[in-house]
Amino acid sequence: MPDSSKTEKATPKKRQDERKKGNIFQSTDIVSAISLLSIFLILRMSLPNAYEFMQQFITRYFSYTSSMDSLSQASVIDIAKDCIGAILTLAGPVMLTSITAAIIGTALQTKLKFSKEKIKFKFSNISPLQGMKRIFSIRSIVELIKSVVKISIMIYLLYTSLLSISHDFTKMMYADVYQGVLFILENIMSIVLKLCAAFIVISALDYLYQWWEYERNIRMSKQDLKEEYKQMEGDPHVKGQQRERRRKMSMQRMMQQVPTADVIVRNPTHFAVALRYDIENDAAPIVVAKGQDYSALRIIAIAEKHNIPMTENKPLAQALYREVEVNRPIPAEYYVVLAEIMAWVYSMKRGSADIEGSK
Incomplete structure (x- = not known):
């Protein structure tokens, strides 16, 4: 809990010192929402080509069964290379999109500020007492509530979406494989987009909360302001620069x-x-x-x-x-x-x- 005597806004020097320590506010929900949305958007754009690629790949290898009497070491290596290439072709854009979205989401909040303080060994990180304090802190309770809300929203959206399309499932008995797959994928994309929209709203609220909590935690007391002023005025380097x-x-x-x-x-x-x-x-x-x-x-x-x-x-x-x-x-x-x-x-x-x- 922040000190009740800390009622003043943090000064630029205080903010700079906190950034040097790696104490930067950010919302992980923002990163998750951006990554999730980016992944499924790239999937939606690439699925027609991916379906065609997989169809040709499977057809080509099923045709080998009628012409290949035995497997040699060279043919096994060639098949393994083709399979790895197919996996990279299908999963590569999704993986690159996920990594890029995570980097962008983090960079927008932290400007990719690197701090050595965060990787230094601290006894408090392995202290059972400090661990118990973190578990039963206000922040942990808020994170628990956020998780419950997100799971509840996800369950509600899944239930209502599946209920609305359940009457169309019987029609799939008379459809071919392509139409069935297309129907399932379209509905999956619709559900995912709804989830993304809900998570974006949640992440925006979480961002505001993280900002509010960060500002509250770095507030300064009047005595802190006086000490900082004395320190800056008494710093020979600062005085020399001013002169x-x-x-x-x-x-x-x-x-x-x-x-x-x-x-x-x-x-x-x-x-x-x-x-x-x-x-x-x-x-x-x-x-x-x-x-x-x-x-x-x-x-x-x-x-x-x-x-x-x-x-x-x-x-x-x-x-x-x-x-x-x-x-x-x-x-x-x-x-x-x-x-x-x-x-x-x-x-x-x-x-x-x-x-x-x-x-």
Whole structure:
């Protein structure tokens, strides 16, 4: 019985852990219903050809009795090969269909998840006490009720179907073998399809029950949620992954701001700081991006692509990189140096504008 304190739905991590243990809900009735339906559908489609094949096979071997005086070792081997081939021809499609249907029915529910935990030796599997608990558990009672219901439905369908066709049995006395076999097979198929339809309904209900029971068994208490949260937050690997994701997102946002810069101060490739200065809105130049080594090379490459002016100033580039955060204004002690640089940038822009105007 599940713990009454476990009232919360299972978290994704809890579900993943349960899957690793092999604890996956599935309905065996679904697999049985799909297999049964598939087998009899393939039988219904292949029976005319199977009947003709068997007729030719039996006729051919009965004809050998009039022409074969004795059996040799070679002829016995040939007959055995023919019989094995006939069995495989008749039973092969049914066997392949049954295996395929079972695999599909299982895969749809479990995604063919393999777990080593299920094949490990556990003392509880051979413990008499645990065995008695399983025998007298709620699950066993439910399985017993399901079996009784299925058997009752099967008996009822068989009884009503045989009762409805019983008056036609006397007509078989005047029919040939082929018609008799065909009549019997058609009625067998009709009964089987009714049973399959009933089992599909039962398996659908069983699937819902298995899902409900699984969800109930993996529920968590509030304390379990707190412990899981602490475990995930305290995991160095998880923290490292989170930091790396944040760093990549921050780097991407920073690189997107480089085209808005007015000038790049670099040293010459080890440090690069991108500055923007809007006279109307900014009280001082703003650092929109900064980088060292590889990040500096990326900033320089983007700046070259967008024709942003660059100046080499080793002390200033290192100081701005170490002291000023991204999207923050530069300190007052660098105003004089930056004023000269910005004046140079504006003179370059005016020169470019004059050249464009003369053209």
